Amino acid sequence: MLKINNLVSGYGSVQILNGANMKVDNQSIVALLGGNGTGKSTILKACSGIIRTWKGSINFNGEDIQNLPPHNIVEKGLVQVTQGKDVFPAMTVLENLRLGGFTLKSKQTLNDNIEKVFNYFPRLNERKSQLAATLSGGELQMLCIGRGLMSNPKMIMLDEPSAALAPQIVLDIFKNINKIRKDGLTVLVVEQNVRMALLLADYGYVIKDGVINVEGESKKLMYDESVKDSYLGGGGTTANV
Amino acid sequence: MFKGFKLTRKLENTLMLVFTLIFLGYISMSPDMNLESLKGVLIIGITVGIIYGLVAVGISLIYTGLDVVNFSHGEFFMLGAFTGLTVYNFLIDGELIYAIFPDAYGWVGYVIGLFFAFVIMGLFGVLIERVFLRPLTKKGGGYTVAGMGIIICGFGLSVVLLNLAYIIWNPTAHPFHADLGLPINIGGVTLPMTYLWMLVTGFTVAGALYFFLNKTKMGLGVRAVAHSKVISNLVGINVPLYISIIFGIACALAGLAGTLVGPTYQVVVYMGYIILLKAFASAVVGGFGSLPGAIVGGFTVGLFETSCAFFISGSHKDAYAFLLMIVVLLIKPTGFFGVQVKMKA
Numbered sequence: 273m274l275k276i277n278n279l280v281s282g283y284g285s286v287q288i289l290n291g292a293n294m295k296v297d298n299q300s301i302v303a304l305l306g307g308n309g310t311g312k313s314t315i316l317k318a319c320s321g322i323i324r325t326w327k328g329s330i331n332f333n334g335e336d337i338q339n340l341p342p343h344n345i346v347e348k349g350l351v352q353v354t355q356g357k358d359v360f361p362a363m364t365v366l367e368n369l370r371l372g373g374f375t376l377k378s379k380q381t382l383n384d385n386i387e388k389v390f391n392y393f394p395r396l397n398e399r400k401s402q403l404a405a406t407l408s409g410g411e412l413q414m415l416c417i418g419r420g421l422m423s424n425p426k427m428i429m430l431d432e433p434s435a436a437l438a439p440q441i442v443l444d445i446f447k448n449i450n451k452i453r454k455d456g457l458t459v460l461v462v463e464q465n466v467r468m469a470l471l472l473a474d475y476g477y478v479i480k481d482g483v484i485n486v487e488g489e490s491k492k493l494m495y496d497e498s499v500k501d502s503y504l505g506g507g508g509t510t511a512n513v
Numbered sequence: 514m515f516k517g518f519k520l521t522r523k524l525e526n527t528l529m530l531v532f533t534l535i536f537l538g539y540i541s542m543s544p545d546m547n548l549e550s551l552k553g554v555l556i557i558g559i560t561v562g563i564i565y566g567l568v569a570v571g572i573s574l575i576y577t578g579l580d581v582v583n584f585s586h587g588e589f590f591m592l593g594a595f596t597g598l599t600v601y602n603f604l605i606d607g608e609l610i611y612a613i614f615p616d617a618y619g620w621v622g623y624v625i626g627l628f629f630a631f632v633i634m635g636l637f638g639v640l641i642e643r644v645f646l647r648p649l650t651k652k653g654g655g656y657t658v659a660g661m662g663i664i665i666c667g668f669g670l671s672v673v674l675l676n677l678a679y680i681i682w683n684p685t686a687h688p689f690h691a692d693l694g695l696p697i698n699i700g701g702v703t704l705p706m707t708y709l710w711m712l713v714t715g716f717t718v719a720g721a722l723y724f725f726l727n728k729t730k731m732g733l734g735v736r737a738v739a740h741s742k743v744i745s746n747l748v749g750i751n752v753p754l755y756i757s758i759i760f761g762i763a764c765a766l767a768g769l770a771g772t773l774v775g776p777t778y779q780v781v782v783y784m785g786y787i788i789l790l791k792a793f794a795s796a797v798v799g800g801f802g803s804l805p806g807a808i809v810g811g812f813t814v815g816l817f818e819t820s821c822a823f824f825i826s827g828s829h830k831d832a833y834a835f836l837l838m839i840v841v842l843l844i845k846p847t848g849f850f851g852v853q854v855k856m857k858a
Contacts, residue, residue, distance in 0.1 A: 320747060321746070322743060322746055322747070341751070341753075342746035342749075342752075343746065343749045343750060343752070346747070346749030347749060351747070351749075354743075354744065358747075359744075360736070360737060360740050360741070360744065361740075362736075363736065363737075363740075367733060371733060371734075371737050371745075371750075372748050374748050374749050374750050375748075375749035419748065423749055
């Protein structure tokens with residue numbers, strides 16, 4: 273579904289990605305792991321067209337999408353879900369969701385999709401006419417994922433859905449991500465919470481210094497020494513795991 | 514620290530109230546004070562205020578959407594007035610309109626003039642944004658980063674547009690004889706029809722803008738782009754297009770305001786400069802970047818200015834708007850509506 277070949281990109285003149293290769297199969301959950309500043313989010317931003325691809329290609333559903341305008345990429349069915357803080361705080365939950373379906377042409381589909389999101393996250397239904405600024409951290413993350421689902425995407429890319437959330441809420445959100453996959457979507461998760469992400473995913477990639485360092489079945493990766501290496505610089509305690 | 518913050522907010526409001534009371538007390542001691550003049554000042558103040566409000570809304574809209582203060586906004590106001598005047602003269606003095614509607618009134622030409630001022634200034638604004646501002650932002654890394662350069666370019670653009678108007682319409686004042694009928698009497702105040710047109714059109718357009726922003730899909734997109742360009746990109750909004758739309762709407766509002774003001778005063782090439790500063794004062798008083806704030810700020814500045822000019826002294830009329838701005842900046846720097854909705858924690 274998504275194939276990233278030798279991707280080179282960065283911000284301004286600072287190169288972050290030094291030729292990353294990745295593949296996400298149809299209807300799978302793939303985890304992209306790595307420490308701070310290794311280029312996880314940069315890959316997502318290049319895929320969704322927010323930053324330019326310098327070299328290499330990004331292939332989605334058989335089409336090259338690198339350097340397309342971001343709204344065209346959303347129309348093709350590839351949606352990036354940012355961290356929970358990135359909502360429109362001065363708008364209601366319902367308006368935030370409507371914005372997620374901005375590319376939809378028919379009003380009927382929009383309303384159907386809102387219902388669909390409320391099925392995944394009933395909490396949002398309770399809060400639908402509240403301003404997004406009044407939501408809790410977990411609800412914000414639900415709103416972000418819900419907004420991403422609004423445009424009928426084929427694949428969603430989640431940027432750290434567990435960041436700064438209580439374990440119980442993380443579990444709830446991850447259950448929902450699994451449910452979303454079962455309903456036919458492909459999911460790419462960028463995570464710092466390695467254990468949770470590998471429990472959820474089928475396949476994992478570990479990124480280090482802008483290239484994919486280790487990849488493999490998530491069950492294998494969970495016991496891989498080099499995964500620990502990527503996070504801790506070798507040895508030490510198992511923080512983050 | 515949080516408690517201290519709350520206290521200052523309360524203090525701010527109290528001080529504003531004290532200032533208002535002192536001001537009202539002062540003008541009530543004026544020898545000109547009576548019910549008749551008060552009614553007149555109220556109506557004229559609101560009328561002038563809605564014009565300031567319309568221009569200030571444009572400035573606030575561009576500020577939220579493009580993260581830049583458009584210092585050439587007054588020139589769009591001036592060009593709008595000239596557009597309206599030219600269309601009106603072409604239709605009425607050229608007697609073109611009588612060829613189509615034999616018994617048309619003057620206001621038909623005026624409405625067409627307003628419409629053309631709105632549309633042409635809107636398209637002109639889009640053109641200016643696309644051709645001149647957009648390439649600059651590419652060099653500077655986008656609207657958010659380019660800031661200072663764009664502000665200087667705004668001043669430059671203002672000079673260029675001013676001189677363009679010099680060449681086309683020469684520096685003399687053009688009277689705008691809109692044939693709108695006899696003055697009418699509202700509650701004992703004789704009001705020229707031009708003022709009534711300002712009031713009615715101003716409120717209608719402000720209402721239409723509110724409806725557009727809050728009830729339509731495109732308005733939702735405009736609000737989204739105004740808040741964050743990155744998130745708007747991610748939900749599939751064509752952000753460059755929407756930035757043009759924002760600039761176009763703001764310029765269209767300024768052009769409309771220009772044609773509304775035209776018949777009351779005269780149409781001159783430097784009329785844009787003072788309205789820019791007063792609209793800027795209105796936007797600051799209402800809370801910079803807030804659209805309801807811009808309208809309310811317009812009313813406040815309009816009422817304050819008119820009452821000061823009438824009850825205190827008419828010879829310093831243009832200074833009062835800035836006096837109010839300074840007072841508001843001293844006492845309540847966020848303006849009336851300048852409180853942004855913040856994220857929890």
